[in-house]
Amino acid sequence: MYRAGLGIFSRTLVLLAAAAGAPAADAQSGWSLINMPRGVTNVSRKIYGLHMMGLWVCVGIAVVVFGVMIWSLIFHRRSRGAVADVTMVHNTKVEIIWTAIPVLILVSMAVPAANLLVRINNNSHAQLSIRVTGFQWGWQYQYVGTPVSFVSKLGYRSDEARELDSGISPYAVPHYLLTVDHPLVVPTGEKIRLLVTSVDVIHSWWLPDFGVKKDAIPGFINEVSFTVDPDKPGTYRGQCTELCGRDHAYMPVVVRAVSPAEFAAWLKKQEALQKQGVDISAQQASTQTPLASPTG
C-alpha cells in the first residue's frame, strides 16, 4: 500500500478548500472539466455544437416545466390557504398543445442531428487507411499499403504505477493511464480512415478530441474517419470504452498528430526499420526508462 490514507486525507483537504470557494490552483484542475471537449476536428466541433444545442433545449424546457411546478409548490400549498380546483380534470385544447409543441421541438433537434449524422458517416476519399485491431489489452496499428505495423500498449510508468502493490502515486506519473509505449502517428490535415476490428472480445476505440468512437468487434471491420486540423498538431488521448475484461481500464488510445512532412519522414523510418526486421513495438518500448524511484 502506498500512502493511501494520507492521499485520501490530502485530497479531501483540497476538496474542502475548493468547496469553500478557494480558487483552483491549476487551470487544468478537475473542477473545470465539466463539459465535452470541442476537439480538433471539424466533426468534433460539430458534435460539440449539437451537444450544446441539445443541452440548451433541455435547459429551456426545464426552466418552463420546472417553473410551473415550482410555482404550484409555492403558491398552491394548503398552508397558504390554497383550495383545490377539483373541476380541473381535462382540457383537450391544452393537451393538444402540449403534445404538438414537443413534436415541433423534437423535429427542430432531429433535423440538424440527422444532417450531421449522414455527413460524418462518409468515409470516402480517405488519404490514409489504418487498420486498428483491439486485443486484450492493447491496440495494434497497421498502416495499409505499407509494411508498418506495431502494437500500442499502456505506457511503462502507468503500467508500473497501477499494480496493486506498486507504491507509486498516480500523481507522480505524467498522464497516468493515458500514455502508451507507441502512439498512433497520423498527419494533420489529411483524411484518415480507420478500419477497426478485434481479435478477441469487443473493444471500442475512442478519441474524444476527434469525435471518434467505434466498436472493435471480432469478425467485423468498422470504418470511421477523421481529419485533424492542419494547425493542431499534438498528442491526443482517449481510452477503450467497451468493457473488455480485467485490464479494460489499461488500454488507452494515444494519437500523435504531426505535419504531413514529419509524418512522411516518420513513416519512411518505420518502413526502413521494418525492412531490417526490427520489431518496432519492442524497440520503442525498450527506449523508455523505468522510474528511478518508486516514491515519485
Added chain:
Amino acid sequence: MAEPHAETTAHAEHEHMPHGWRRWVFATNHKDIGTMYLVASCVMFFIGGAAAMVIRAQLFQPGGKLVDPGVFNSLITLHGLIMIFGAIMPAWVGLANWMIPLQIGAPDMALPRLNNLSFWILPFAFSLLIATLFVPGSAPAGGWTMYPPLVLQFGDSFPMLIFAIHLMGISSILGAINVIVTIMNLRAPGMTLLRMPLFVWTWLITAFLLIAVMPVLAGAVTMLLTDHFFGTSFFNAAGGGDPVMFQHIFWFFGHPEVYIMILPAFGVISEIIPTFSRKPLFGYEAMVYATASIAFLSFIVWAHHMFTVGLPVSAQLFFMFSTMLIAVPTGVKVFNWAATMWKGSLTFEPPMLFAVAFLFLFSIGGFSGLMLALVPADYQYHGTYFVVAHFHYVLVSGAAFAIMGAVYYWLPKWSGRMYDMTLAKWHFWLSAIFVNVLFFPQHFLGLAGMPRRIPDYAVQFTDWNMVSSIGGFAFGLSQLLLPYVVWKCVRSGKRVEANKTWDGAHGLEWELPSPAPFHSWTVPPSEALIARGAEH
C-alpha cells in the same frame, strides 16, 4: 362517509390465517406474498448497495487499490443484476401483489399457488447469482449486459449466471401472468378498465411487456450457454456467428426492461400526486394512452444502445427518430402531473415529497436521455459516465424513489399504524440531496472523457469522483433509515383508525379498514364505492 362494508369488518376475515413458518413458506395470500417480495427486495437493495459502496470507495481517488480490477468488474456486474432483477423488479411485484387486488376489489390474486412459486424461485436465483463470488475463477465480470465474447471467458460462474437469469425470468413471467389474469378476470363488477387506478393500468401494461421480452432474454442467454458448452456459434464470428446479434437480441429485451422498471413508477406517482394535491388526476385517459404508447415505442428503439457498433446510417436514423418520439408521451405524463398539482391544495407528507422529487429528477434523466438520442452526440456520450448518470437518474431518483414513495403511501394501510413522519422526512431529504451529489457530477465526468466500468482513472477526474463518492456514501447510509422507519412503524407505530389515511386519497384500498384484513373484498365492493374511488 358511507357505512363500512359489513364483510370487511367481520372478524371471520382473520380466520384460516396460517401461523408460524407455514404462513410464509406455503403462502398463498397476496398480502403475505407481497410482504415477502418487498422484504426480499429491500435485502437485495442493500446487497446491491454494498457492492456500490465498494465501487465508490475504489473510485474515491485514482490509483485506488481497494479491490483487484477483475473483482471490480464482478462487482459492477453483480450490482447491476442485483439492483435490476433483485431490488427494483421484485419491489414492483410486491406492490402489485399488495395493491392490485385491493384496488380492483378482488379477494386475492387469481393464481395464488403460482404466486407462491414465482416468489420462492427468487431466493434460489439470487443465492446462485451471489454464490458466483465464491466459485473458483471469477464471478461474472462482463457487465450486466453479458456481451459475448467477453462473457464466455468466465469459467464455473458462467453456467450459474445463466441459470440464475433463467430462474429470474421464469419468476417474472409467472408474476406477469398472474397480474394479467387477475386484472382481466377478478375486477369487481363495475370496475371497468377505464375506472382502474393508474397503478393497475401501468402494471397491466408492464405485465404484457414482461411476457413479451423475458423469453427473449431467456433465448439470448440460452444461446450463450450453447455457444459455451455445446459448440454452437450463434455469437462466435469464427464459426460464422455474429457477436452483434447478441446485442440486438439483448436490447430487444433490455429496452422494454427499462420501461418495466419505470411504468409502475408512473402509476404510483399518478396515485400520490392527486392525493396530496387534493385534486383528481389531470387527463386520466391521456395518461393511460401515453403509457400504452411508451410501451409500444419501447419495442422499436433498442438499437439506440448500440450506436457505435457500426449500424448502417439508415438504421441509426430510424432509431434516433423512434427514440426521440418517446419524449412525446413521456412529456404528456409530466405535464399531466404538473397540471394535477396546479391549483391544488398541496401538502408535503413523505410520499408526496418522494413524488415531487421524482418529477424533477426523473425529468433530468429524461433530458439526458433526449441528448443521448442525438446519434452524433451519442458517439461521444456512449460508454461514458454520462450514460451512468442518465440511467441512475431514471432508476434511482426515478424508479427507486417511486417505490419508497409507494411504501410511505400505503404502509399505514398495510400495517394499520402510522410511521415516524419526522424520520421519514429525514430519509427523504438526505436521499434527495445526496442522490444529486452522487450522480450529478457523473454527467461532468462522462462529458470530460471518463469511460464507465473502469476501476482506475486519469488524475484529472479525481475531484468530481470524490464528490460522487462522498454523495454515494451519504446516500447509502441514509437508506438505512427506510427499513428502520418501517420496522419501527410495524412494531410500535401509532394505530391509525380511519380507513383513509390521507384525506385526499381516492380508490378502493382506502375503503377497507386499516390494517387491511387478511382476506379483503371477499364480497365485491358495491358499485357506489367503485364510483367514489374512481373519481379520477
